[in-house]
Amino acid sequence: MPAVLDNPALAMYVAAAVALVVLAGFFWYLWSLDRSVAELRQKLDERPAPPTATPTLVPQRRMAQEQGDGNNIR
Structure with a gap:
C-alpha cells in the first residue's frame, strides 16, 4: 500500500482531491450541456x-344520414 494512504490525514486530502x-x-x-442546448x-x-x-x-355528410336517423344506411 502506498505511504500516502497509510497516514489518515493524508488519505483524507487525497479523497477530498478526488471528490473535487x-x-x-x-x-x-453540465456547463457544456447548457451551451449545447442554448445553441x-x-x-x-x-x-x-x-x-x-x-x-x-371539408367533411361532407352522406345523404342517407341526412334523410334518416343516421344509423341505417340503405
Missing part, C-alpha cells in the same frame, strides 16, 4: 415558422 476533481468534471459537463435553441429561434396548415378537404 469529480465535482469539477460534473460541473464542466440548439438559438438555431430553432432563427428557423422560419412553418406555414399554417389549412384543411384541403
Whole structure:
C-alpha cells in the first residue's frame, strides 16, 4: 500500500482531491450541456415558422344520414 494512504490525514486530502476533481468534471459537463442546448435553441429561434396548415378537404355528410336517423344506411 502506498505511504500516502497509510497516514489518515493524508488519505483524507487525497479523497477530498478526488471528490473535487469529480465535482469539477460534473460541473464542466453540465456547463457544456447548457451551451449545447442554448445553441440548439438559438438555431430553432432563427428557423422560419412553418406555414399554417389549412384543411384541403371539408367533411361532407352522406345523404342517407341526412334523410334518416343516421344509423341505417340503405
